[in-house]
Amino acid sequence: MWSKVIVDMKNQTVKREALEVELQDLGGRALIAQYLIKNVPPDCDPLGSENQLIFCTTIFAGSNLTTANRMSVGGKSPLTGGIKESNVGGYAGALLAEHGVKLIVVKGLPETKGLWQLHFDREGNVSLEDAEGYEGLNNYELVNRIHKSLDNRLATISIGAAGERLYKCASIQVSEFASNHPSRAAARGGLGALMGSKRLKSIIIEKPLNKFTFNYNDKERFNEISKKLNRMVAEGAKNDPFHNIGTIATIEATGANGVLPVDNFSGKLFPKYAEVGSGTFLTNLSNRGGRNKLACQPGCAVQCSNEYRDKSGEYLTSGLEYETIALFGPNCHISDLDAIAMMDRMCDDLGIDTIEAANTMAVCMESGVLNWGDSDGVIKLLKEMTDGTEFGYLLGGGCEAVGKSLGCKRIPTVKHQAIAGYDPRNTKGTGVTYATSPMGADHTAGLTMGRAFEDTGRTAQAYASNKLQVAMCFADCMMCIFAFSHMVPELPLLAELMAAMYGGSSEYARVTGLGVKTLLTERAFNKAAGLTKEDDRLPDFFYNEPSPATGSRFDINDHELDVIFDF
Amino acid sequence: MITSFGVFVPIIMGRGASYRTGLKVRELGCKKVMVVYDKGLKELGITDVILDNLHNAGVETISFDGVVPDPPDTIVEAAAALAKKEGIDGIVAVGGGSAIDSAKGINVLMNNEPPIMKYFGIQKNLKKGVPMVFIPTTSGTGSEVTNMCVISCTSMGNKDSVVSPVCVGSLAILDPELTIGLPPKLTAATGIDALAHAVEAITGGQANPLSDALAREAIRIIAKWLPVAYRDGKNIEAREYMILASTYAGMAFTNALVHLGHCIAHALGASFHIPHGIACAVTLPEVIEYTSKTEFKKVRMICECLGVDVSEEATAEAIGETARKALRSLIKSLDIPNIKELGITLEDAQKLAPKITADSGMALAPYRITTAGVAEIIKHAFDA
Numbered sequence: 001m002w003s004k005v006i007v008d009m010k011n012q013t014v015k016r017e018a019l020e021v022e023l024q025d026l027g028g029r030a031l032i033a034q035y036l037i038k039n040v041p042p043d044c045d046p047l048g049s050e051n052q053l054i055f056c057t058t059i060f061a062g063s064n065l066t067t068a069n070r071m072s073v074g075g076k077s078p079l080t081g082g083i084k085e086s087n088v089g090g091y092a093g094a095l096l097a098e099h100g101v102k103l104i105v106v107k108g109l110p111e112t113k114g115l116w117q118l119h120f121d122r123e124g125n126v127s128l129e130d131a132e133g134y135e136g137l138n139n140y141e142l143v144n145r146i147h148k149s150l151d152n153r154l155a156t157i158s159i160g161a162a163g164e165r166l167y168k169c170a171s172i173q174v175s176e177f178a179s180n181h182p183s184r185a186a187a188r189g190g191l192g193a194l195m196g197s198k199r200l201k202s203i204i205i206e207k208p209l210n211k212f213t214f215n216y217n218d219k220e221r222f223n224e225i226s227k228k229l230n231r232m233v234a235e236g237a238k239n240d241p242f243h244n245i246g247t248i249a250t251i252e253a254t255g256a257n258g259v260l261p262v263d264n265f266s267g268k269l270f271p272k273y274a275e276v277g278s279g280t281f282l283t284n285l286s287n288r289g290g291r292n293k294l295a296c297q298p299g300c301a302v303q304c305s306n307e308y309r310d311k312s313g314e315y316l317t318s319g320l321e322y323e324t325i326a327l328f329g330p331n332c333h334i335s336d337l338d339a340i341a342m343m344d345r346m347c348d349d350l351g352i353d354t355i356e357a358a359n360t361m362a363v364c365m366e367s368g369v370l371n372w373g374d375s376d377g378v379i380k381l382l383k384e385m386t387d388g389t390e391f392g393y394l395l396g397g398g399c400e401a402v403g404k405s406l407g408c409k410r411i412p413t414v415k416h417q418a419i420a421g422y423d424p425r426n427t428k429g430t431g432v433t434y435a436t437s438p439m440g441a442d443h444t445a446g447l448t449m450g451r452a453f454e455d456t457g458r459t460a461q462a463y464a465s466n467k468l469q470v471a472m473c474f475a476d477c478m479m480c481i482f483a484f485s486h487m488v489p490e491l492p493l494l495a496e497l498m499a500a501m502y503g504g505s506s507e508y509a510r511v512t513g514l515g516v517k518t519l520l521t522e523r524a525f526n527k528a529a530g531l532t533k534e535d536d537r538l539p540d541f542f543y544n545e546p547s548p549a550t551g552s553r554f555d556i557n558d559h560e561l562d563v564i565f566d567f
Numbered sequence: 568m569i570t571s572f573g574v575f576v577p578i579i580m581g582r583g584a585s586y587r588t589g590l591k592v593r594e595l596g597c598k599k600v601m602v603v604y605d606k607g608l609k610e611l612g613i614t615d616v617i618l619d620n621l622h623n624a625g626v627e628t629i630s631f632d633g634v635v636p637d638p639p640d641t642i643v644e645a646a647a648a649l650a651k652k653e654g655i656d657g658i659v660a661v662g663g664g665s666a667i668d669s670a671k672g673i674n675v676l677m678n679n680e681p682p683i684m685k686y687f688g689i690q691k692n693l694k695k696g697v698p699m700v701f702i703p704t705t706s707g708t709g710s711e712v713t714n715m716c717v718i719s720c721t722s723m724g725n726k727d728s729v730v731s732p733v734c735v736g737s738l739a740i741l742d743p744e745l746t747i748g749l750p751p752k753l754t755a756a757t758g759i760d761a762l763a764h765a766v767e768a769i770t771g772g773q774a775n776p777l778s779d780a781l782a783r784e785a786i787r788i789i790a791k792w793l794p795v796a797y798r799d800g801k802n803i804e805a806r807e808y809m810i811l812a813s814t815y816a817g818m819a820f821t822n823a824l825v826h827l828g829h830c831i832a833h834a835l836g837a838s839f840h841i842p843h844g845i846a847c848a849v850t851l852p853e854v855i856e857y858t859s860k861t862e863f864k865k866v867r868m869i870c871e872c873l874g875v876d877v878s879e880e881a882t883a884e885a886i887g888e889t890a891r892k893a894l895r896s897l898i899k900s901l902d903i904p905n906i907k908e909l910g911i912t913l914e915d916a917q918k919l920a921p922k923i924t925a926d927s928g929m930a931l932a933p934y935r936i937t938t939a940g941v942a943e944i945i946k947h948a949f950d951a
Binding site for chain 2 (some may be wrong): 452453454456457458459460462463464466550552553557559560563564566567
């Protein structure tokens with residue numbers, strides 16, 4: 001049986017007990033949806049005492065299925081005002097599973113001043129400890145100090161100053177396997193602010209002396225299937241640009257066809273996109289002792305992560321991803337990869353979402369606060385966020401808050417959350433996902449690029465988005481979507497895997513049903529939280545301004561968006 | 568909206584056009600062609616004339632007369648093996664959709680390894696085949712101008728399509744005289760298939776101004792001339808118009824694609840073995856009424872082409888209802904049976920709803936419809 005840990009911040013108590021039977025075979029996004037709909041009033045104040053912050057592992061956590069040790073973080077989002085599941089790699093999921101813990105619930109608000117950390121020690125005990133000495137620290141320094149204080153392999157989940165200051169763009173950072181860098185981010189939706197509101201600075205998970213063993217329904221069958229699936233992923237990864245290069249390889253695909261966002265989603269092409277693409281990246285890695293093909297969690301066969309060094313060969317950042325590069329790069333008219341890597345480092349350290357922060361900078365450029373392409377200016381503004389200046393606090397409110405404050409007419413957000421690195425006019429199914437995902441504008445909820453007839457056409461876009469949103473939803477309950485993408489021909493085996501682990505049905509409908517039920521639960525939460533059809537729309541400018549790269553506008557009609565989750 | 572019209576097949580047309588088959592095949596550089604047809608057509612004497620014509624032009628022929636309705640993969644694969652063995656350099660198909668789709672299936676396998684089911688779906692990178700000439704003998708399928716073939720998959724028990732440039736003919740020969748002998752029931756069923764292509768193409772997500780123009784003209788012609796051809800099969804003017812309308816509708820739908828009506832038709836056809844045109848007809852009025860919610864401007868066009876008035880102020884729902892009634896009236900005038908008259912129970916027909924909504928063709932529907940919504944359409948159409 002999996003356990004849950006309940007942390008009540010009101011009086012700083014910690015309780016460990018068996019997880020409810022009905023939640024045992026859930027994980028990730030599904031578990032978060034089912035937990036939140038039953039335990040958190042949708043209309044609560046996201047930073048108030050009724051909201052809860054939850055961390056959970058996946059359905060297959062602790063198993064030998066590759067990438068099954070991702071972690072999900074959930075709660076009512078301080079940014080969107082709706083339900084939020086933010087999915088993250090790193091080492092924490094694997095170690096939580098080794099402790100036999102599937103779910104951590106953090107509820108209530110402290111009545112006294114203070115700052116705490118939750119500590120799973122090597123003996124398997126879990127306790128809340130004083131962390132006031134860490135107040136105001138950012139993630140790299142914090143993690144460094146934690147490692148100095150404990151002589152054991154461990155994972156960290158932490159917030160920087162941004163979370164403590166309740167910035168709505170605040171992330172929760174998780175340490176990478178092996179390197180321990182706090183560079184994996186549960187970035188979206190401002191869950192770092194939720195953690196900050198609970199005054200929980202970090203969670204430390206030490207590698208336990210006694211590893212929890214799960215009682216499989218049919219271990220032999222599980223191993224047989226997982227072996228087959230792992231082999232598929234390993235085979236697929238050989239030719240996967242995410243493995244051979246990194247997610248930055250996406251730049252070449254999107255830069256050529258107008259999907260790459262340029263100058264605050266102007267829809268233009270960016271002639272210099274190759275300067276922030278795979279070639280520059282690989283050359284810099286090789287010349288400076290950087291690395292790619294790194295695993296963020298143990299046992300990953302895709303290994304898309306990387307370590308990027310500066311010109312002098314010093315470590316700068318890791319997990320430098322396409323979204324960060326696209327949005328701080330061409331979307332801010334910046335073509336300096338080193339400057340972008342520095343921005344990534346600053347965001348990880350402070351603990352903010354690079355997508356939200358980079359869109360905020362583009363809106364600042366659109367509004368004349370910065371010049372297009374001014375990378376020094378962006379770094380200066382990120383510094384203001386780090387220092388907590390008055391303008392820094394405003395920037396921490398996210399792209400929409402900043403855009404409105406500056407009178408910007410073109411604010412690229414849906415459900416108050418900034419759009420990811422794909423122009424929705426030139427991959428319209430992704431636009432449908434941005435518009436309708438209960439998560440707000442989130443590419444991981446269903447990126448349709450290349451999957452409909454034509455990315456710029458109307459046909460089959462809502463269809464492709466619907467299918468992918470269901471698939472991504474159940475994938476987010478199980479594993480990393482990059483490994484999942486190599487399993488597509490054998491997806492029904494995932495149901496057999498569930499049956500081999502937990503018993504019950506091995507019908508594929510169990511898996512697809514998980515996706516559908518989760519989406520509908522999230523929609524119900526959002527509806528009760530006050531979100532309406534009007535929140536399922538893209539900003540007007542995507543409908544009204546043709547993309548100069550293709551002439552395309554977003555022209556999926558409202559009814560198609562309204563019925564996308566009619567199952 | 569920016570749209571595209573990309574599939575186009577050269578055509579020669581008119582009474583007696585099929586007498587040019589030999590000349591045209593020779594012009595294409597073919598020396599030995601496989602002629603694909605069904606045995607029934609041979610009995611009518613149509614194929615012998617075309618075979619003679621080819622021989623007189625100095626073109627050698629291999630006959631494949633094993634075409635059956637809803638061509639199964641096994642037959643297509645056997646014919647392709649024969650074609651490769653014989654070293655043919657062209658294919659001539661004579662007949663309805665089954666003959667033409669069989670020919671396309673054979674062509675897919677000319678330079679791509681069987682089984683054909685490997686190639687279901689949109690295929691952009693298949694190896695080229697040989698020149699194909701299509702001579703339709705019905706006015707409905709439109710397959711002579713499309714880039715797809717529908718094949719029955721015997722192992723999966725369903726129908727699926729290969730969509731590929733390899734399925735595009737080098738020439739279509741439209742000779743209305745070849746359709747003179749088509750019996751009334753087949754005239755009606757194939758004609759309604761063409762109507763279904765036109766009204767679904769005009770309301771689909773890939774519709775474009777060119778396909779709309781072709782579809783509108785097809786609807787106008789069918790509304791006027793299909794009842795004439797149905798009552799008087801010897802009326803050559805009606806036959807001329809109908810073969811033209813069928814080709815117009817084919818050109819429209821290969822560029823704009825069809826959606827819900829064809830998903831329903833494929834499910835009905837596979838489960839109850841009813842002719843494709845009839846299967847398209849039974850729920851077509853309700854399908855177009857469903858599209859009106861978002862495609863009301865297009866449905867208004869359909870009403871105009873059918874010759875019914877729609878007021879300027881009409882709502883989307885009212886336009887949909889008008890189209891439904893007009894289409895039903897046309898279908899009724901051709902004595903096409905409804906689902907009940909086909910001997911299918913409502914329960915059995917509605918059981919198909921999950922299969923219909925799971926059909927990948929639903930990707931082309933103007934907006935998402937639930938299984939319950941499809942069951943409702945079937946219920947409404949059941950004894951209408």
